Amino acid sequence: MYSxxxxxxxxxxxxxxxxxxxxxxxxxxxxxxxxxxxxPRKEGMVVMELTxxxxxxxxxxxxxxxxxxxxxxxxxxxxxNEERCFHCGVCTAVCPTGALYIERPEMSVAFEKDxxxxxxxxxxxxxxxxxxxxxxxxxxxx
Amino acid sequence: xxxxxVKKTIDEINRKxxxxxxxxxxxxxxxxxxxxxxxxxxAREIDVVTTGTFSPxxxxxxFINFGHTKPPIKASQVFLNGVPAYAGxxxxxxxxxxxxxxxxxxxxxxxxxxxKYGGGHVxxxxxxxxxxxLIARSYGTDCYPNREIKKQIRLKDMPxxxxxxxxxxxxxxxxxxxxxxxxxxxxxGVLRPKGDNANYATAGQxxxxxxxxxxxxxxxxxxxxxxxxxxxVVWAGTQHNPSVNRGKxxxxxxxxxxxxxxxxxxxxxxxxxxxxxxxxxxxxxxxxIGVPIPILNEDLAxxxxxxxxxxxxxxxxxxxxxxxxxxxxxxEVSYAELKSGTITLNGxxxxxxxxxxxVRAKEVAETLKEWIEVGQFYLxxxxxPLKDI
Numbered sequence: 001m002y003s004x005x006x007x008x009x010x011x012x013x014x015x016x017x018x019x020x021x022x023x024x025x026x027x028x029x030x031x032x033x034x035x036x037x038x039x040p041r042k043e044g045m046v047v048m049e050l051t052x053x054x055x056x057x058x059x060x061x062x063x064x065x066x067x068x069x070x071x072x073x074x075x076x077x078x079x080x081n082e083e084r085c086f087h088c089g090v091c092t093a094v095c096p097t098g099a100l101y102i103e104r105p106e107m108s109v110a111f112e113k114d115x116x117x118x119x120x121x122x123x124x125x126x127x128x129x130x131x132x133x134x135x136x137x138x139x140x141x142x
Numbered sequence: 143x144x145x146x147x148v149k150k151t152i153d154e155i156n157r158k159x160x161x162x163x164x165x166x167x168x169x170x171x172x173x174x175x176x177x178x179x180x181x182x183x184x185a186r187e188i189d190v191v192t193t194g195t196f197s198p199x200x201x202x203x204x205f206i207n208f209g210h211t212k213p214p215i216k217a218s219q220v221f222l223n224g225v226p227a228y229a230g231x232x233x234x235x236x237x238x239x240x241x242x243x244x245x246x247x248x249x250x251x252x253x254x255x256x257x258k259y260g261g262g263h264v265x266x267x268x269x270x271x272x273x274x275x276l277i278a279r280s281y282g283t284d285c286y287p288n289r290e291i292k293k294q295i296r297l298k299d300m301p302x303x304x305x306x307x308x309x310x311x312x313x314x315x316x317x318x319x320x321x322x323x324x325x326x327x328x329x330x331g332v333l334r335p336k337g338d339n340a341n342y343a344t345a346g347q348x349x350x351x352x353x354x355x356x357x358x359x360x361x362x363x364x365x366x367x368x369x370x371x372x373x374x375v376v377w378a379g380t381q382h383n384p385s386v387n388r389g390k391x392x393x394x395x396x397x398x399x400x401x402x403x404x405x406x407x408x409x410x411x412x413x414x415x416x417x418x419x420x421x422x423x424x425x426x427x428x429x430x431i432g433v434p435i436p437i438l439n440e441d442l443a444x445x446x447x448x449x450x451x452x453x454x455x456x457x458x459x460x461x462x463x464x465x466x467x468x469x470x471x472x473x474e475v476s477y478a479e480l481k482s483g484t485i486t487l488n489g490x491x492x493x494x495x496x497x498x499x500x501v502r503a504k505e506v507a508e509t510l511k512e513w514i515e516v517g518q519f520y521l522x523x524x525x526x527p528l529k530d531i
Contacts, residue, residue, distance in 0.1 A: 086196065086416060086428065086499045090331045093339050093495035102483060107500035124256055125332050127198065127418040127426070 003051040005117045009070040010044035027060035028052055034117040077118045077134050080111050084130035091122040146439040148185040155189045155436050156520050166190045166514045168507040169348050169446055176447025185443035190514055193350040194432040194506025197343055197498035198418050201309035202427045203239040204265055204407050207302040210234055216286035217278035222264045233286055238264055240427035254327040260425025263417030268297040270412035303407040305369055309379035311431050313351030313398035314455055315343040317475055322461030327422025331497050333460055340485055340494045345503035346450045346477035350433035351399050353446045355392040359436050361524030367432035367510045370414035373405025378531040396456050432506040436521050450477035
C-alpha cells in the first residue's frame with residue numbers, strides 16, 4: 001500500500017468535472033481531503049492524501065496530469081529547523097497525520113515528511129518555533 | 143544515620159573527583175544498576191548520580207545591571223527589544239522576566255495568540271551574544287538628570303547579569319486533559335476536546351527531585367548544572383510543597399518541591415536557555431537544570447534507582463476543573479504509561495504527548511556526569527536543607 005499527500009491545482013475549465021471520483025473508479029485509489037478551496041477566478045486547489053497500490057497511484061497521478069491537473073508534492077513545504085527543535089513533543093499532540101511522532105525509547109521527535117499534509121498546526125504550536133513554512137501562503141489564504 | 147552500612151561524605155566524594163577515581167552514572171543508568179545489584183552494593187560502587195530536566199520554566203528571569211551612562215539615568219521604565227523589564231530597583235538595575243510579552247504583542251486578542259517574542263527570547267538572544275535594543279526612561283532627578291537613553295547592548299557589555307529563577311524543576315507535575323467540547327490552549331500545550339489527548343511534563347526517572355524525594359542532599363548552596371554553566375540552588379522555589387501526598391516509595395504523587403536557582407548568565411549558553419512561544423498562553427523560557435545526587439548511603443542509592451514505573455501523577459481536567467481552581471484527580475498514571483504513548487482513562491485510550499524534552503534532559507545528565515568525571519565540577523555541601531524550608 002502506498003500513500004502520499006499531494007496538492008492538486010485544477011484549472012477553471014475542469015473544476016466542475018468529477019476527476020477525484022475517477023481516481024476511485026478507474027484506479028482503485030482512496031482519498032482523504034485535507035483542504036479544498038475554489039479561488040475567485042474559479043481555479044480549484046485540493047490537498048489530499050492519496051492511497052492505493054504503487055502502480056495504481058502512479059497511473060492515477062498520470063491521469064491527473066493528462067486531464068490538466070497540476071500535481072505538486074506538498075510535503076517539502078514544511079521544514080524543521082534542526083537547530084531549534086529540542087524534541088519536547090508538543091507538536092505530536094496537534095499533528096493530524098502522524099507525520100510528527102515520538103520515537104521510543106529515545107523519546108525524540110521524528111518528522112516523516114511524506115506523511116505531512118502541510119496543515120501548519122505544528123508551526124504555531126511549536127514553542128521553539130522550529131517548524132517553518134516554505135510555502136506560497138498568499139495563494140492558500142486568498 | 144548510624145544504621146547505614148554504607149557511609150560516605152561529600153568531602154570523600156570530592157577527593158575521589160580530585161583523584162580521578164569518582165564513579166558517576168546518570169539517573170537512567172542507575173535504574174538498572176540498583177535492579178541488578180541492590181541498593182547496598184550500588185551505594186558502595188556509585189558515588190554520584192546525575193539528573194537532568196529541560197522544560198518550559200515560566201518562573202525564570204534575569205537580574206541585570208546595564209551600566210551607568212553619561213549623564214546618568216535613574217531608569218524607571220525599561221525595555222529590552224521592546225519587552226518591558228522591571229525597573230523598580232536602583233538606578234540601572236532591572237529584572238527581565240521570562241513570560242513578559244513584547245509591548246506591542248497582540249496577546250490573545252485573536253485567540254489563540256502566538257506570543258512571538260518575550261522575556262525568554264530576550265534572555266536567549268543575550269546569551270547567544272546578540273545585540274539587544276535597550277530603551278530606558280526616567281523622570282529625572284538632581285543626581286540622575288538623564289531622561290531617556292536608547293542603545294544597542296550585548297551581554298558582555300553589561301556589568302552584571304544573573305539568571306535568577308524563583309521556581310524551577312518542579313518535583314512532579316499534572317497530566318493535563320481537556321473534557322470540554324472545544325479545543326483549549328494551555329501552558330501544558332494544545333488539548334483537544336472531549337479528552338482526546340493528554341499532555342505531561344517532567345523527565346520522569348531523570349528529573350532531579352524524583353531522585354532525592356526527601357531532599358536529603360539538596361539545599362541552599364547545592365551546586366548544579368544551570369543553563370549550561372554551574373549554578374546554585376539558593377532556596378526552595380515558590381509554591382514549594384514538601385507535605386504533598388507520597389507513594390510508599392516516598393515519591394510525590396503530585397506537584398511537590400520546587401527549586402529557586404541562580405547562576406551567572408554570562409557563563410550560560412543558548413542551547414540550554416531557549417525562548418518559547420506557547421500558543422494561546424504566553425512567552426516562556428526552556429531551562430536546562432541538572433542536580434548531582436551524592437550517593438552517601440544505601441537509601442540514596444535506592445531513591446536514585448527509581449524508574450518511570452515507580453513514579454505516578456494525577457490526570458487533571460484543564461477544560462472545566464482547572465480554570466475554576468477546582469483541579470481534582472480523575473485518575474493516577476505512571477510515567478512509564480505516559481511515555482508509552484497512550485494511557486487509559488475510564489476505559490478510553492488516550493494519546494499522550496510530552497511537553498518536556500527527555501532528549502535534552504538526558505543530555506544534561508550526561509554533560510554533568512562528564513564534568514564531574516573530568517574534575518570540572520565538585521559537589522557542594524548544602525548550608526540549609528530544603529526539607530526544613
